[in-house]
Amino acid sequence: MLRTVKAALAVFSLCLGAAVSADDTPLDLKFAGALTFSDDGTLFVGDNYSGAIYAFDLTGATAPAQVMPVNIADIDIKLADVLGVGPRALAINDMAVHPVSAEIYVSVTRIGNFESAPAVLRVTQSGDIDLVDLGALTFQKQPLDHYPDQETTFRPRGLGKSPPEVRDLAKGNIRLSSLAIMDMVYHDGELFVSGVAFDNFLSTLRRVPVPFTGSQAAANVEMYHISHDQFETRAPIRAMSIHEIDGSPHLVAAYTCSPIVLIALDEIVDGAKIAARTIMDYGNGQPIDMVSYTSQAGEMLFLTNNSRSPHVIPVESLNGATAYTQGDLPRGGKSDLMPIMPVGDTGKAVMFDGMSLHIDTLGEHLFVSLTRDLYTGSLNMDSNFNSFPNRLHNLVAEFDFPQYYTDKAQ
Numbered sequence: 001m002l003r004t005v006k007a008a009l010a011v012f013s014l015c016l017g018a019a020v021s022a023d024d025t026p027l028d029l030k031f032a033g034a035l036t037f038s039d040d041g042t043l044f045v046g047d048n049y050s051g052a053i054y055a056f057d058l059t060g061a062t063a064p065a066q067v068m069p070v071n072i073a074d075i076d077i078k079l080a081d082v083l084g085v086g087p088r089a090l091a092i093n094d095m096a097v098h099p100v101s102a103e104i105y106v107s108v109t110r111i112g113n114f115e116s117a118p119a120v121l122r123v124t125q126s127g128d129i130d131l132v133d134l135g136a137l138t139f140q141k142q143p144l145d146h147y148p149d150q151e152t153t154f155r156p157r158g159l160g161k162s163p164p165e166v167r168d169l170a171k172g173n174i175r176l177s178s179l180a181i182m183d184m185v186y187h188d189g190e191l192f193v194s195g196v197a198f199d200n201f202l203s204t205l206r207r208v209p210v211p212f213t214g215s216q217a218a219a220n221v222e223m224y225h226i227s228h229d230q231f232e233t234r235a236p237i238r239a240m241s242i243h244e245i246d247g248s249p250h251l252v253a254a255y256t257c258s259p260i261v262l263i264a265l266d267e268i269v270d271g272a273k274i275a276a277r278t279i280m281d282y283g284n285g286q287p288i289d290m291v292s293y294t295s296q297a298g299e300m301l302f303l304t305n306n307s308r309s310p311h312v313i314p315v316e317s318l319n320g321a322t323a324y325t326q327g328d329l330p331r332g333g334k335s336d337l338m339p340i341m342p343v344g345d346t347g348k349a350v351m352f353d354g355m356s357l358h359i360d361t362l363g364e365h366l367f368v369s370l371t372r373d374l375y376t377g378s379l380n381m382d383s384n385f386n387s388f389p390n391r392l393h394n395l396v397a398e399f400d401f402p403q404y405y406t407d408k409a410q
Contacts, residue, residue, distance in 0.1 A: 027135050029054060032107035032118035035096035036184040036191075038210060043096070043105060044191060045120065045134075046181030051147030053181065053193065055212060057138040061101035064125050067363030069383030070104060072127055075370060076379040079121055082129050085112045092379075095358040095370055101125075104360075104368055104381070105132070123381065142212040146197035146204070148177040176202070179236050183290075185251075186210065187242045192251065192268070194237035202234040205251070207268050217270035223261045224325045226281035226343050227334045231326065237261075239290035241301060243315050252318065254287035254303055260344075262318065279321035280344040282311060283336040289359045291367070293386050301347075302367065302386070304356045310389070313347035321346070353390045354380075361386070 034046035041059040072078060080087040089111040096105050104123040109116050120132040156172040158164035180195045193206040197218060207217040225232045237253040242265070245252070251263045253276065261276035268274065285307035292301055292315070299315040322344060334341050354371040357379065362368040368383045375394055382391055398404060 027054075027139065029118050029134065031093075031109065032120050033093045034181050034184050035094040035105055035107050035120075036186055037096055037099050038186045039099055041098055041100050042186075042210070043098075043120075044184050044186065045107065046184060046193070047118075048178050048180045048195075051144045051177065051180055053142045053144070053184070053191070053208065053212075054134075055140045055142070055210065056134060058098065061098060061103075063100050064102055067102045067366065068125050069366055070123060070125065070127055070362070070368060070381060071383055072123070072129075072381040074378050075123075075381040078129055079106065079108065080110075082121060082131055083108070083110045083119060085110050092357060092370060095360055095368075097360045097362050097368060102363055104362070106370075140212045142208055142214070142216065144180060144193075144197075144206065145216055146199070146218055148175075148180055148196055148198045148202075150175060150177055152176045182236045182238050183240050185240055185242055187249070187265075192240070192242065192265075194240055194253070196234070196236050200233075201273065203232070203236050205237070205263070205268050205274070217268065219268045219270065219272040219274050221263065221274045221276055223255065223259060223276040224278045225255070225259050226278060226324055226329065227257060227259075227284065227341065229326065229329075229332055229334065239287040239303065241290045241292050243292065243299065243301075243318070245315070245318050246320065250318075252290070252301065252315075254290055256286045257284040258282050258287060258305065258308075260313070262321070262323075277321075277323035278325070279318065279323055280313075280342070280346065281324075281334075282342040282345045282347070283308070288356065291359060291361050293361050293367075294364070295387060302359070302389075303347075304359050306355070309349040310352045310356065310359075311347050312350050317346035351390055353392070353394050354382075 029047055031047050031049035032045050033048050036044050041061050043056040043058045045054045076087045080090040091109040093107045102125055106121045108119050110119055121129055122132050123129050154171045154174050156164055156168050158168050182194045185192045189210055191208040191210050195204055196202040197204040201220040203221045205219050205221055222231055222233045235256055240251050240253040242251055249265045253261050259278050260280035261278050263276045285305040288304045288306055290301055290303045301313040303311045354373050357370040359367055359369040362383055365385055366383045367386050367389050371380050371382050
């Protein structure tokens with residue numbers, strides 16, 4: 001039964017105490033971007049358009065008897081059909097798996113009737129898709145301090161002396177505030193948020209207590225970018241995870257093209273300017289998601305990228321890692337083809353058929369991925385074992401010949 005927001009807030013206040021930030025604020029979500037869950041099922045939704053984070057109460061869910069793989073072909077068509085728009089009028093922004101119910105939540109922007117609107121959809125364990133009625137859920141809202149202005153846009157780049165194309169110029173209409181919330185990680189009663197803030201030292205890490213109290217800490221992050229051979233303060237962290245490194249909790253963070261840095265959590269205090277430890281640069285590309293899982297080799301990070309195969313990094317290998325700074329390596333920019341690259345890489349690229357748009361863990365042994373098929377262009381929701389995260393329908397190898405098993409048995 002649909003409850004009013006005000007009534008819902010009253011219930012939430014009783015559950016969480018009086019220190020809620022939402023008060024009588026109506027739900028005014030303008031953009032559903034980054035998603036993540038707390039351990040017990042609170043769903044956090046990043047709203048880059050209004051500079052706020054929403055926490056929706058989805059606790060109390062029931063765990064399935066067994067987490068099952070979810071595979072849905074043409075998932076974008078099916079999501080769009082639920083919303084009543086065409087698949088080309090649907091932008092998928094993020095995906096996260098409920099830690100208890102193993103249901104899959106997808107944040108989207110739908111375009112229709114001369115306007116765009118946010119939505120969050122849920123894919124159940126049985127593969128059913130429904131629209132999450134966010135207005136019926138109890139929620140808190142945490143506005144961001146130091147939210148960037150709404151006027152500053154990116155600088156278009158062309159190709160040298162060639163005239164820029166329309167799509168190059170279009171970047172000049174994108175506001176920097178669209179990067180206000182890039183990734184969120186829940187850890188031990190706090191929400192860690194990467195993105196940009198308002199000043200010239202843009203790259204920012206926020207630390208928000210959960211349940212929201214209205215307070216937050218914001219620290220600026222500087223890092224040495226090995227392939228660019230410069231210190232950078234503007235580009236935000238795009239994907240991150242929190243782990244015990246060298247005996248204390250650290251944030252493992254991935255930047256665009258593609259340094260990996262470590263930041264001790266106790267450095268993230270309000271007003272700090274942090275110098276992150278750059279321990280790796282595995283080459284150009286733009287990280288999308290970083291998920292942690294456990295394999296026979298221990299705790300691992302599975303890092304996806306819009307230009308590369310996924311990269312698997314053993315967390316253990318980050319202990320005692322060398323930190324690089326300007327002067328430690330030959331000067332100048334470094335392309336992927338230079339012998340020095342990658343630098344400090346302790347992981348390895350792994351086979352992955354197709355391009356993962358978003359990925360998360362599904363239970364103990366599976367990844368669930370929104371994967372673009374490279375041959376058909378279709379977007380599929382695939383569940384793959386994390387020990388071998390692949391579909392095999394596009395591959396023809398020795399194992400696929402009809403004589404293989406007959407000959408092997410002889």
